[in-house]
Amino acid sequence: MNDLGRTVNESERTVDDLERTVDGVGARHTEAMRSWIGIVAVLVALTACSSPSEPSPTPGAAGTGSYRDLPTTGDADYQLGGAYDPPPGVTIVVRDSTAAPAAGRYSICYVNGFQTQPADADRWLSEQPDAILRRADGKPVIDPQWPDEMLLSTTTPAARRAIVDFLTPTIARCADRGFDAVEFDNLDSSWTRSDSALREEGNLALASSLVDVAHVRGLAVGQKNTPQLGQRGRDAGFDFAIAEECVAYRECDAYTDVYGPRVIDIEYTDIGHTDIGHTDIGHKDIGHMDTGHKDTGGSWAAVCARADRPTRTMLRDRDLVAAGQPGYVFDHC
Template identity: 55%
Template sequence: MTLPPAGARFEYQIGGADAPAADTQVVIRDSTAAPTGRYDICYVNGFQTQPGETARLLRESPELVLHRNGKPVQDAGWPDEVLYDITTPALRTRVAERIGAVIASCAAAGFDAVEIDNLDSYTRSGGLITPEHTLAYTGLLVDRAHSLGLAFAQKNTAELVREVRALGADLVVAEECQEWKECHVYTRVYPVVLDIEYQRAAFDAACAVQRSTARDPRLSVILRDYGVSPRGARGAVHGTC
């Protein structure tokens, strides 16, 4: 298991794969895409369903989906995604087996690490999922990734940074840590932090610091559009400092 270089140039391509820039060292792509041969991180939605699998899961294994008053708990921001139920050891094991199969496919494809998204789903569960449930489940995924030789990237959720790091997580993929004034929370704990900003002002502010004597060598910063679109797509934004 290896980590990407601290401060490396990276690209966030989960909205569609395209050829990385020549000086890009790290690429993050969806688990359905092929790795690039650089340092490749595999995006996995670990705490919620992918839109295309929601209906099938509800039909075939509804017990793996969190329910409130008989209805699946949805992510309000992504209503075609529902939350996995990780509230008991038995359920955590079953969901981890499901997500573990995706992690295994990342390893088989040749990725170097996994980024497990929606660690903060417990904040959208109406109190049904606790931080303790979340950490117990995360530990299963960290162990699975490591058993396959993959590094494990924490995704966002600065409020649990020390706890997730203690489980063995290796690096961070953070969205808008400059915007939310959280970058230092991650860099105090992790050796590599890959930050994606979506607001130009926050990106410019982060880059100004990274070009100064106050630069944090553990931090890499890029600017993307909210759709994380491939180059050439309408509205695509790809900025690096």
């Protein structure tokens, strides 16, 4: 017999005992006693229905769905500017949520979790206007580097819930299409471009909620950038990390110390704002390299020789264009 059955039987015995007690008291107390018996029976029944041995599931609880961890072998490719057949040796592919996963590869779905995608801007403004971060004059706060993207507001629980509601169908679509994982971009909006209007705690709270949604749907979740999080990223539920230019900015240890071999790093060819030569990689600015698919004979080889780089370190053009398009660059260590 399960615990619920035992509890119900015990409640029945309790009511029987009370009824026998009623038979032994005076008539003027009988009606009052029988009223108490009814109350006790209801309370015991409710207790049985909410037995702690069978807790109700928490909607959105992380771990409800099973998911595959990021593999620790094979190379990765970052294909946000257009999908194409992965180069030989690539076993992990990141693609936009509007694309199909790469067949036979561990596929990561890109979702803009903290800013609006250009194609969705009108929907955000009409369906979730309170989820948009706004200036004092009421105008949306714009990412200065991506002027067609508005920052999302993580300042209140209501705003964060609105963001989760808007993005949940996108996350579900990633799972339905067969992706293995998801990355939520622009987690660093509170650090870098909100002019202190956003706080780290609000972004982390939203991140944790989005992680829960993804985990329930069988998707692992990658932390995008934000090396300053340290262990807090793992505590928020992230399973791996995707870093941009962690070699150039000497940040790789901040990711590998937390996620070990489950870190993907993308270095870019146009890194004119940071001279990689100043990080002991070589004497060239990597933005001036003629890379293509060949070893550059200097700086890129030195990048790959670094002991502190992530196992999966790749070189890509800043626009992440598809193979065969002008400007396409892909190389990996």
